[in-house]
Amino acid sequence: MTEIIRRTWAEIDLDALANNYRIVRGSTDPRAMVCCVVKADCYGHGALRTAAELQSLGADWFAVSNLEEALQLRRGGIVRPVLVLGFTPPEEAGALAKGDISQCVYSMDYGEKLSLCAAAMGVKVKVHLKIDTGMSRLGFYFQDIFRDEGAIGEVIKACSLPGLLPEGVFSHFAVSDEGEEGDAFTMRQFGCFKELSEALVRAGIGSGQPLLRHCANSAAVFDYPLSHLDMVRAGVVLYGLYPSAKLRARPELRPVLALRSVVSHVKTVQPGATISYGRKFTAEREMRVATVPVGYADGYPRALGTGGAAVLIRGRRCPVLGRICMDQLMADVTELPEASMGDRVTLIGRDGGEEISAGEVAGWEDTISYEVVCALSKRVPRVYLKDGRVESIYNQLLSE
Structure with a gap:
């Protein structure tokens, strides 16, 4: 198509996207990488062209919800690392490996099944271990209200499963966009995450290549710089939308x-x-x-x-x-x-x-x-x- 069919259309301002990416990059600890969250068709903005622009701007990583979204990026020319944040059927281990796509591992049960499939196919799958520090969604359960020390052992064991290549460890904040009201719980989550990730270091996990630690989402990029660690995951702010009206640091984002x-x-x-x-x-x-x-x-x-x-x-x-x-x-x-x-x-x-x-x-x-x-x-x-x-x-x- 070279002309707009003037019925109904969405205009995507790539200059605004560039402005927002630069604000995210400038607000992120210089030692941390930026992962651009491009799931759900880049939040409705169109995955391929939008992700290509972000790649040209210097995005270090991309994050998606599922394998199909990851393969779409690969087939569309995205060469930077891609992480699947959600569930991928373990029997798709070959597709993950072939596409050089990193997969979230959120439980021992899932890790073992993914490991069995990878070993059976003779492939290695890069994985990021997901820690549930307070969302109660996906992740090895390690929350402040009940810190199960057995979870540390499970994560360590998961990192040693055949066919899996531990690459990162991460968590997700539940109320980092709630301003002062979210401070206490966000810092409790961050404390849990730090405790578990430090235990992995003491256990020698990632001794050759340190695990990539990431837990800062869009709101935390601006309101919780302490949580930037090795990488931040910027999502909705890239598209010029604020996570909530309670965000304290409100840079001049431009709607895309x-x-x-x-x-x-x-x-x-x-x-x-x-x-x-x-x-x-x-x-x-x-x-x-x-x-x-x-x-x-x-x-x-x-x-x-x-x-x-x-x-x-x-x-x-x-x-x-x-x-x-x-x-x-x-x-x-x-x-x-x-x-x-x-x-x-x-x-x-x-x-x-x-x-x-x-x-x-x-x-x-x-x-x-x-x-x-x-x-x-x-x-x-x-x-x-x-x-x-x-x-x-x-x-x-x-x-x-």
Whole structure:
């Protein structure tokens, strides 16, 4: 694709991405590496082009959720180390080894099964040992409320399993984005992680090549510099979104994604007319209504139809009327008489002096900005901008 099909599209500002990466790099301990978290299609921004840009900017590592995402990066030309943070079926040990992809090992049971499969295939799989210091999700259980000393022995044993090459040890903070309210628990988690990782050093694990220690997520990059250790894992902040409103250090990040559409139709409705499914909105006066070809199948949530949502048309806020449909929504343009078919509509992003952020959209839906951008569907083309111009377009429906 060389031209935008002007229905609904997402603009990805690579200059903003570069700005945010440099802020992360500048905020990270110079001795620590930066791992860019690019799971969930780079948080909806498009995995391949976005990751390629981050690689060109100097990203040391990449982290993904699953094997498919890791293989997508490898097939797309990403050569830096890639870590799978979640579950990979042990029988895929060969694919991990062939792709030079590092795998999270989070329990002895999983480690033994991965080891058996790797040994049977005659391969070596690089692994990072995950320590559960307080998320109670994945990881060898080693929390402050119950420090099972047996967990240290299990991790040491896992590091010695045949077919596995211990490369790193890591954990994940649960409330590092909660400001002062999260301080005590975050430091308890960090204390547990330090205790276990130091025990591995005393046991001689990584004596040839020290294990890579990492536990700092996006919020901790800025609010907990003590936790940077050997590497930080930056995710949502790369895309110009703050982990929460309670983040204390708030550098000037720039939103990378804007969601655009167009006005497809404008009509006048009379008092008493109802709009959209369920007839949840009734016109109390004569109104001009614009139809916009974007809906929940594109990732614009159906719930926003009753949550006070608005869109920008000609730089003006126009309230959304009635429920969001699968492929369309309606907006009030009564106070914008010049609105007409073909006008650009901004659902996320800036238009003139007005802006609707992903965080604002998340507030209407009572969720978080992560979910808003991750929800954009494959039928929304990603249009990449660089130096203020369209650099490339990825339309998944039309790609070969």
